[in-house]
Amino acid sequence: MTWIPLLLADPSPCLRWLVLTQLLDRGEDDPEAGELAALRERDPLAASLTAGQGEDGAWRMGSLPASWGDDPIRLTGHALARLGFLGFGPDLPAVRRGAEYLFAQQRQDGAWPLWTGQLDGAALGAGQGAGAGQGAGARPAPTEDEEEGYSMIPLQTAFPLHGLAACGYATDARAERAYEWLLAQRLPDGAWPTGIAGGNYGRVGGYRRLAHSRWGCRSNTTAALLCLSLHPGRRQGAEARRGLDLLLGRETREAHVFGFEVSRLLGAEPVRGKLTFFARYDLALALGLCGRAGLSTEDARVADLVGFVKRLQGPYGLWEYPSQPQTARWVTYDVLRSLRQLESGADWLGLEPRTPFRPYPWR
Numbered sequence: 001m002t003w004i005p006l007l008l009a010d011p012s013p014c015l016r017w018l019v020l021t022q023l024l025d026r027g028e029d030d031p032e033a034g035e036l037a038a039l040r041e042r043d044p045l046a047a048s049l050t051a052g053q054g055e056d057g058a059w060r061m062g063s064l065p066a067s068w069g070d071d072p073i074r075l076t077g078h079a080l081a082r083l084g085f086l087g088f089g090p091d092l093p094a095v096r097r098g099a100e101y102l103f104a105q106q107r108q109d110g111a112w113p114l115w116t117g118q119l120d121g122a123a124l125g126a127g128q129g130a131g132a133g134q135g136a137g138a139r140p141a142p143t144e145d146e147e148e149g150y151s152m153i154p155l156q157t158a159f160p161l162h163g164l165a166a167c168g169y170a171t172d173a174r175a176e177r178a179y180e181w182l183l184a185q186r187l188p189d190g191a192w193p194t195g196i197a198g199g200n201y202g203r204v205g206g207y208r209r210l211a212h213s214r215w216g217c218r219s220n221t222t223a224a225l226l227c228l229s230l231h232p233g234r235r236q237g238a239e240a241r242r243g244l245d246l247l248l249g250r251e252t253r254e255a256h257v258f259g260f261e262v263s264r265l266l267g268a269e270p271v272r273g274k275l276t277f278f279a280r281y282d283l284a285l286a287l288g289l290c291g292r293a294g295l296s297t298e299d300a301r302v303a304d305l306v307g308f309v310k311r312l313q314g315p316y317g318l319w320e321y322p323s324q325p326q327t328a329r330w331v332t333y334d335v336l337r338s339l340r341q342l343e344s345g346a347d348w349l350g351l352e353p354r355t356p357f358r359p360y361p362w363r
Helices: 003-008 013-023 031-042 044-050 072-085 093-105 155-166 173-184 218-229 238-247 260-265 283-293 300-312 325-345
Strands: 150-152
Touching (some): 013 325, 072 093, 093 155, 155 173, 155 218, 173 218, 218 238, 260 283, 260 325, 283 325
């Protein structure tokens, strides 16, 4: 395992602690792990993030390299997702304050409010669906007003819920209400839609299309699956497995974005896009979802995915994200953790037929 000395030589105490505890099974009584645990809060990756937190527990415009404007709910959710990836939980005061801020903004039905800024241009003018109650053909004005534009977008709740679940709040009663709201937005085929606009399902751009869902949105479905995959009781439930089955219908092999999500969590990639947040199909992320959902490597799609991932491994045992090679050790840790989960928890096979992915139909 040539990756061990390379990962343990990284300057980040967070990464070294995660490698010891998550990959090498060192317990709390291990002296090296204990020493690193005491250093983690001073890791620049964590310290620079917590320094931008407001007194009320929120992160706001300017505290993160994000293009979301002054949107503290989404920014705070992303900040917590990063802290959770670094291995922090409710024991960290910044995590507790951020979580309480998010729960304070939660609606009675379990969701969080729609964002108030502009959506991506490609997603506006959406309501073209015929399945949400008012028939086909209605096109609302391209605004975010709740009466004329979107009244529901699964991402509005998936963004903050992802951060909370990543930091260990998945089973909190308030988070459970958010999970129930998120599951209630599923389409009959098991995917999550772009949203509801003017009583109709929102348009699905080709880059967000799912191979076997008419109105399912890959970006919203990925966000919902991320939340479910971080819940100890829901990660292998029927809803998560059905959504993952649909997500794996896209069998493209895009090596140039492999590791993008890890790099974005670390701050190496800018945070931009709302409906387009998961526009890139990062197979490292898909691999992690497969591992947490317990999808068997006997599934031909997963076996092909694992084979592709292993072919990307470099001669020294590392996986690189080409655009930001400085994140290679973190990407490697994430991939190794996912492969380990696949080996230990696989017990089901997908049912969707293998269909070549085509983002836009032939004219």
